[in-house]
Amino acid sequence: MNLADHTLRVAALEALVAFFTTEYKAARREAETAYRDNKVKKVTIETPDGVQLGDITVKQPSASVVIDEDKLLAWVAEHTPHEVEEYLDTAVQLDEEAIEWARVNRDDLLRRRIRSVWRAELVKQLTAHGGEVIDERTGAATKVADVVPVRATGEFSLPPKGGSERRSKLMAALLRGDLKAIPVTALSIVAPAEGGEGA
Incomplete structure (x- = not known):
């Protein structure tokens, strides 16, 4: 790669990071609202084919x-x-x-x-x-x-243990097209199109 390619690559990846970060923050806010409204304390991360990837723990407020x-x-x-x-x-x-x-x-x-x-x-x-x-x-x-009394916010944390393995499995599912039903604009950037061969 020449200097122009390096520069364009870095700028393009920075644009993707910013795009995904914005969408991630919005997804967290929506999930927090859903967890709060449904009084969720813990929920399992599970792929459409039933693979469990740990639990999300929802923070419980104390008075x-x-x-x-x-x-x-x-x-x-x-x-x-x-x-x-x-x-x-x-x-x-x-x-x-x-x-x-x-x-x-x-x-x-x-x-x-x-x-x-x-x-x-x-x-x-x-x-x-x-x-x-x-x-x-x-x-x-x-x-x-x-x-x-302090009202629950729905704030949650992803399990740190096994995070690398969880991310690898989710990326594999994403690239296979298994997560295309999830309404996330950012996922369509890397997910294969209908009828495509995938990555």
């Missing part, structure tokens, strides 16, 4: 929990005080002697927070109980958060 941090900290301090830790403001190094000194001399530098593992557990409780934490001894509920 958004908006916590009143002061209320939650106060509740934990009262019900499970051992799950509250003290730490110094970021202006001071985290050092036990410094914390002890600050407790006595500079309590304005001292902050309190819920231990991270316990906080993660509380967020699960809040999600399950509509923003309320439950006192295990008395059963009393205290509201410290609002739980906002």
